[in-house]
Amino acid sequence: MAAVDLSTELCGIKLRNPTVLASGILGTSNALLQMVAGAGVGAVTTKSISLDPMPGHNNPITVGFEAGLLNAVGYSNPGLHAAIEEFKNLEGMGVPVIASVIGRGVGEFIKVVEGLWSQGFAAIEISLSCPHTPGFGMMAGQSNPHYTRQVVAAVRRVTSIPIFVKLSPETPDIAKVAVAAEEAGADGITAVNTMGPGMVINIEARQPVLGFKMGGVSGPALRPIAVRCVYEIYKAVRIPIIGTGGVSTGRHAIEMLMAGATAVGIGTAVCISGLDVFSAVCREMEEWMEANNVSSVQELIGTAHELYPE
Amino acid sequence: MAAVDLSTELCGIKLRNPTVLASGILGTSNALLQMVAGAGVGAVTTKSISLDPMPGHNNPITVGFEAGLLNAVGYSNPGLHAAIEEFKNLEGMGVPVIASVIGRGVGEFIKVVEGLWSQGFAAIEISLSCPHTPGFGMMAGQSNPHYTRQVVAAVRRVTSIPIFVKLSPETPDIAKVAVAAEEAGADGITAVNTMGPGMVINIEARQPVLGFKMGGVSGPALRPIAVRCVYEIYKAVRIPIIGTGGVSTGRHAIEMLMAGATAVGIGTAVCISGLDVFSAVCREMEEWMEANNVSSVQELIGTAHELYPE
Amino acid sequence: MSYTPNDSESTFNVLQPTIVRIDRIVDESKTTKSFFFNGNIEYEPGQFIMLWIPGLDEKPFSISYHGKNFFGITAACKGRFTRKLHQMSVGDILGVRGPLGRPFTIQKGNACLIGGGVGMASLATLVDRLKRGMIIQGAKTASDVLFRDRTGFSGMTVYTEDGSAGEIGLPTKNLETIYKQFGVMTLYVCGPEPMTHAVFEFARRHGLPMQASLERYMKCGIGLCGQCSCDGLRMCLEGPVVDRETLETLSDFGRFARLKDGRKVAIEEYLQVRT
Amino acid sequence: MSYTPNDSESTFNVLQPTIVRIDRIVDESKTTKSFFFNGNIEYEPGQFIMLWIPGLDEKPFSISYHGKNFFGITAACKGRFTRKLHQMSVGDILGVRGPLGRPFTIQKGNACLIGGGVGMASLATLVDRLKRGMIIQGAKTASDVLFRDRTGFSGMTVYTEDGSAGEIGLPTKNLETIYKQFGVMTLYVCGPEPMTHAVFEFARRHGLPMQASLERYMKCGIGLCGQCSCDGLRMCLEGPVVDRETLETLSDFGRFARLKDGRKVAIEEYLQVRT
Numbered sequence A, B: 001m002a003a004v005d006l007s008t009e010l011c012g013i014k015l016r017n018p019t020v021l022a023s024g025i026l027g028t029s030n031a032l033l034q035m036v037a038g039a040g041v042g043a044v045t046t047k048s049i050s051l052d053p054m055p056g057h058n059n060p061i062t063v064g065f066e067a068g069l070l071n072a073v074g075y076s077n078p079g080l081h082a083a084i085e086e087f088k089n090l091e092g093m094g095v096p097v098i099a100s101v102i103g104r105g106v107g108e109f110i111k112v113v114e115g116l117w118s119q120g121f122a123a124i125e126i127s128l129s130c131p132h133t134p135g136f137g138m139m140a141g142q143s144n145p146h147y148t149r150q151v152v153a154a155v156r157r158v159t160s161i162p163i164f165v166k167l168s169p170e171t172p173d174i175a176k177v178a179v180a181a182e183e184a185g186a187d188g189i190t191a192v193n194t195m196g197p198g199m200v201i202n203i204e205a206r207q208p209v210l211g212f213k214m215g216g217v218s219g220p221a222l223r224p225i226a227v228r229c230v231y232e233i234y235k236a237v238r239i240p241i242i243g244t245g246g247v248s249t250g251r252h253a254i255e256m257l258m259a260g261a262t263a264v265g266i267g268t269a270v271c272i273s274g275l276d277v278f279s280a281v282c283r284e285m286e287e288w289m290e291a292n293n294v295s296s297v298q299e300l301i302g303t304a305h306e307l308y309p310e
Numbered sequence C, D: 001m002s003y004t005p006n007d008s009e010s011t012f013n014v015l016q017p018t019i020v021r022i023d024r025i026v027d028e029s030k031t032t033k034s035f036f037f038n039g040n041i042e043y044e045p046g047q048f049i050m051l052w053i054p055g056l057d058e059k060p061f062s063i064s065y066h067g068k069n070f071f072g073i074t075a076a077c078k079g080r081f082t083r084k085l086h087q088m089s090v091g092d093i094l095g096v097r098g099p100l101g102r103p104f105t106i107q108k109g110n111a112c113l114i115g116g117g118v119g120m121a122s123l124a125t126l127v128d129r130l131k132r133g134m135i136i137q138g139a140k141t142a143s144d145v146l147f148r149d150r151t152g153f154s155g156m157t158v159y160t161e162d163g164s165a166g167e168i169g170l171p172t173k174n175l176e177t178i179y180k181q182f183g184v185m186t187l188y189v190c191g192p193e194p195m196t197h198a199v200f201e202f203a204r205r206h207g208l209p210m211q212a213s214l215e216r217y218m219k220c221g222i223g224l225c226g227q228c229s230c231d232g233l234r235m236c237l238e239g240p241v242v243d244r245e246t247l248e249t250l251s252d253f254g255r256f257a258r259l260k261d262g263r264k265v266a267i268e269e270y271l272q273v274r275t
């Protein structure tokens, strides 16, 4: 059969394959994004950018457990001004670059997006969903339909590039938030951020390991939750979804696509399996697609919603 | 040093060790509970009992993934009348038996508790937290402070035995619900039920595996979330907690105790490791306690809340 | 047991269905078909698999044909699930979870295999394995008889309720005579529970070793939900094959079984319920 | 890498701290102490560990003593973390995550080890391993000199800024002379980045092989957060030891480093910041 076509399209953004580097993993500098681009990813996302520099939480910021990873980075980032300096010449990257943006309020979101969007980013990702940083995301109640509508509408007015909204798996009715985002003008949804928070206690020390005591859970533990979120969002909206959470193999990526994702975010697996994870996932997808007579990614998206056998 | 004392006490109920069979695992008959009692558990919980018989969801009702298990049993149970017939002579069990109770509304909870409580149960566990059964738990919005207060107050009036309230890890502010339960007269908290729901799609079939498509996530994936919930509840209430979620080793049990649990529920591990899991967990706890000069379970409860180094 | 890595489609496991394609369909009798699949499943006679029709349901079946790179099941058409199964065609897909449960323990000496109805399916691979012993099949009518031309079954004695094939009557009819002729033998039994119970009483009378496969309503199949319990035993884990000593301790045996909702009803009622 | 089973307290891994008890504390100099622990950690010279003071913070340190069932670190007292560490006593507990990062690759032929300040700690196990080569240490004053009496260090040349011990000046002072005398040698370097940069320029001038350990602010230590980047390399994963060829490609080397919040500042500013 003809070669398999892994390319996909996110609201007009062409991706050579559906893998996307998730925000917060390696996305601190142009040079690191470049390295990931070289490893065969379809698109990359920057570490979330806030108006002011944030030192983040004290170490440890990550801790592993038998089924995944906890992190409480605390959105450490050098702030808008430094980000403008850092993320330049994005065309040279060879893959689309998505800017992840956070804010303590609508005003901050607007300022950061105003400052950033014309740097050459392919899209803005508005993260409303971190579970472990006071003032932001879940800890500020940002992941609800009302707030989502407000932020997206406001940001919509200051940029003409596509807007993605990144949601938390802890949102009680995630599809409603996605609908609010779509109605307010978002071009896509990223689902999901880390879940929890969770906690790992070292029993010899009798202390939570993370500097912030609790942190968002990512990796294998998160995967079925992320798949269900994507499935529910796909039923509710028409805009594309970047399905993110626990993906580390081609089979996982295909599962996300079948649930309704148009592209697949990968974060934690970059650390556990190394940068090769992107090309490995693509190779495994190709192999499966060839064996199952599927010639393009388009033929997979949302297929788990069709009733079987007829 | 002297032998380690594993016994613990849940609002007056004496347990020979802190392990408790979680609800919904094997708890369908007296004979099965007896078998678990024989395996060395500290206390057992029945499968949740509703007023009317419930067939539950179609198969598959469980599906494993790389980091745990999903289930969508759908609260299948023979109903109150059959339960009264089934659960008799509980004194002969040798360990305390907790009756798990569910209802579609306060009225149903009252009827079931009225019918059951004097059968010889050590306590009633009110489950407000299943994520995959329409009309019950999360799908009926039962896991919030207001509803919790109502149900507990109502049930409190019809029984004199201890009442535990079982909470969902998906509850946005779980400590608040625990406080509501305590204020309304609950004697303890069971934390947590399964999380999610999650979904596993079989990509060759392009279909969700579970009969109900989605199901609650238990096992390793849930563990850090459960530990965090127990930690937060312990800070907020004075009643004891049965810490449940992903426990399969003595170290896990000790972590739960340090987070604030007085006893430790075990469910999924019974299937993965077999019935020996209860005695294995106890043996591993003893070994650790001896090596670390801890002579009783009491010395462990809540210790992760104390500041280190001083 | 460990959690399933969802990373392979080709290894069978108990926590997640593995997809197989129907390779061949054979009509075994008027109401019974065999379905063949490619794949290498480790299976011992007496164990079972959970068969998934995606989007519909998942039900327990014995493996009735077992080779190095193929296996087959033999299903009677009873209700919603098996009706759908009987409508399926070569090339259609199904999910398989297993192998599950405890198999027959093969004993030395004389063997007597007694199957009733589609219970014969469970004994078929045991016939292949044993290559010895007496085979007795009970069926309703001639058109229900299974495996008559199958290799290794040439010596099979058939009993039908209406006498349309073999001898008229139940397959337990001549057990005393057989015992007088052959003496001590191990009884391997799978069929409707009243039949199994009759064999059990015969075996107990003579102190004969016996192993029987009991059918209970299966859900998880991995010992978790407690649905399949017969007294304190889970038929998906400590069964479905149990020996005579165990049968003696089971007060439910021959008398009660649990419906899908867990209600314990008389075995006759259980066998009539359609889901 | 695979996820950590939280099931053992005795195996060191990179995802979760393993608790060790302080076994012995040795004053190495006025401002520097070594802390010894029981435990068998697989460690190659040049790698590092993350040391956790429960409830406080976690910071990177080299292993400066390494045996079959013990290891030690040598820490200067700088800020909040190392102050607390210096106050700790025998019997107190700490967490260890590691080993992390890329070690020195041992080359054949002449070797020259150049350490500045507590950078000497990272070279110490390399000295143990190489059992050959020249050792050069740079220190502020006589009371800062490390490992003077340690086995294997007898031939060490010391330079102090004030001349209170050894020769006055920087440890890079006589490199040209040494090169004229000994010819080709591999340079192993760990110290303040300006010193490392000076050695690098010398090495480049003469085309000498060189390996240097670079310090960057470490958070996750496992290549996830991107905090420790020096250009496109993560110093926790592709470093901290890099060779001369790599140094040549790093525009940040000797010039910029990232603060805890990720802001890129001049290396001099970075070295002054207290957290």
Ligand SMILES: Cc1cc2nc3c(=O)[nH]c(=O)nc-3n(C[C@H](O)[C@H](O)[C@H](O)COP(=O)(O)OP(=O)(O)OC[C@H]3O[C@@H](n4cnc5c(N)ncnc54)[C@H](O)[C@@H]3O)c2cc1C
Pocket: C048, C058, C059, C060, C061, C062, C063, C073, C074, C075, C076, C077, C078, C079, C080, C081, C082, C083, C118, C121, C122, C214, C215, C216, C217, C218, C219, C240, C270, C271, C272, C273, C274, C275
């Ligand atoms: C260990 C075991 C091995 C089996 N092997 C075979 C076999 O090789 N060939 C074969 O034809 N049948 C076998 N069965 C029976 C088979 O599972 C049922 O025939 C099938 O489930 C009927 O489904 P249905 O929807 O067509 O009929 P339904 O109308 O749902 O039920 C008909 C009858 O099948 C039984 N049944 C239904 N669902 C289940 C279930 N989930 N678990 C157990 N029993 C159920 C009940 O007795 C019921 O009365 C086996 C059963 C068990 C427990």
Ligand SMILES: Cc1cc2nc3c(=O)[nH]c(=O)nc-3n(C[C@H](O)[C@H](O)[C@H](O)COP(=O)(O)OP(=O)(O)OC[C@H]3O[C@@H](n4cnc5c(N)ncnc54)[C@H](O)[C@@H]3O)c2cc1C
Pocket: D048, D058, D059, D060, D061, D062, D063, D073, D074, D075, D076, D077, D078, D079, D080, D081, D082, D083, D118, D121, D122, D214, D215, D216, D217, D218, D219, D240, D270, D271, D272, D273, D274, D275
């Ligand atoms: C690979 C590596 C190996 C090291 N080995 C040793 C060693 O063997 N002995 C030793 O004494 N020191 C070593 N250090 C430096 C050590 O990590 C710092 O001295 C220590 O973190 C200071 O913490 P503080 O709170 O006491 O001081 P602070 O006031 O926090 O900081 C003092 C200086 O230490 C450095 N620093 C602080 N936090 C970190 C961090 N998280 N990651 C990296 N650098 C940091 C910065 O340069 C800072 O300017 C090493 C650093 C790295 C990167």
Ligand SMILES: Cc1cc2nc3c(=O)[nH]c(=O)nc-3n(C[C@H](O)[C@H](O)[C@H](O)COP(=O)(O)O)c2cc1C
Pocket: A022, A023, A024, A025, A047, A048, A062, A069, A071, A073, A075, A100, A127, A166, A192, A193, A194, A217, A218, A219, A220, A222, A244, A245, A246, A247, A265, A266, A267, A268, A269, D224, D225
């Ligand atoms: C160390 C780490 C840092 C993260 N930082 C961010 C962040 O800054 N912004 C954000 O939107 N998500 C952040 N995330 C969430 C990831 O982008 C991703 O949504 C999540 O980890 C699930 O995907 P995974 O299981 O593939 O890691 C972070 C995750 C990790 C593990």
Ligand SMILES: Cc1cc2nc3c(=O)[nH]c(=O)nc-3n(C[C@H](O)[C@H](O)[C@H](O)COP(=O)(O)O)c2cc1C
Pocket: B022, B023, B024, B025, B047, B048, B062, B069, B071, B073, B075, B100, B127, B130, B166, B192, B193, B194, B217, B218, B219, B220, B222, B244, B245, B246, B247, B265, B266, B267, B268, B269, C224, C225
């Ligand atoms: C198959 C299965 C059935 C369950 N049924 C119930 C139930 O009926 N009532 C209830 O309160 N919890 C039920 N639970 C939740 C468990 O009691 C427990 O809270 C949860 O599984 C987390 O613990 P674990 O990780 O040790 O399994 C069920 C869990 C499983 C896996």
Ligand code: FES
Pocket: C217, C218, C219, C220, C221, C222, C223, C224, C225, C226, C227, C228, C229, C234, C235, C236, C237
């Ligand atoms: S079918 Fe669930 S325990 Fe046997």
Ligand code: FES
Pocket: D217, D218, D219, D220, D221, D222, D223, D224, D225, D226, D227, D228, D229, D234, D235, D236, D237
């Ligand atoms: S410290 Fe996080 S990538 Fe190096």
